[in-house]
Structure formats: structure tokens, C-alpha cells
Amino acid sequence: MDAYFYIILVVGLLSTIICVAAGIMKKAPNDTTILSVAAVELSLVVYLVGSVVRVASGEQIAGEPWEFWGYLATALLLPIGAVYWAILERTRWSNFVLAAVGVTALVMAARMNQIWY
Secondary structure, three states: OOHHHHHHHHHHHHHHHHHHHHHHOOOOOOHHHHHHHHHHHHHHHHHHHHHHHHHHOOOOOOOOHHHHHHHHHHHHHHHHHHHHHHHHOOOHHHHHHHHHHHHHHHHHHHHHHHHHO
């Protein structure tokens, strides 16, 4: 596992906890929950930049490159879609959709790490 995975692990789990807590407290999506998902997106962008730099410097992806980049592109789209959902549907249930982003990003980062190594 590399540092990118651990960053997404911490940020993703923290975001999930924040969003689940807000949903349990029956709060609508707010700045805290949306910013926590934005932090997940930022960590995924850092992963993207780091991956591009590693490939450009000659490091090889052990698995299929299309699979790695497909996972990364999908992971990058998830927070955007969830925040869009939360803005359109301002109910407590949107917080649970936001919470799913952190866990999903974590699982996808674990899979990307397997493909890389």
C-alpha cells in the first residue's frame, strides 16, 4: 500500500463518519458534509496527479492500465455526482448518499493499489 491509499483511507472514513452522523441526526446536507466529500475529491485528485507523475517518470502499472485509469476516473466522478444529488435533494437521506462516497472511494483506491502493484 502506498501513501495515496492511506490518505484516501483516512479522508474517506472521516467523511463517511461525518455524513452518517449528520444523517442520523436528521440534518440536511450542510457545509460540513459537503466539504468532507470535497476533501475526498481532493485526495482523489492528488492520487491522479501522483499517478500521472509516476507513469510519466517511467513507472509501470503491473495490471491493466485501462482498468486502473477506469477505476480512477469513476472514483473522481462519484463525489461530484453525490454532491449534485445532495444539492438537489436537501433531505437527511442525501447525507447517506454522501457517506457512501468515502467508503466507495476507499474500496476503489484499494483496488487501484492492487492493479498498480
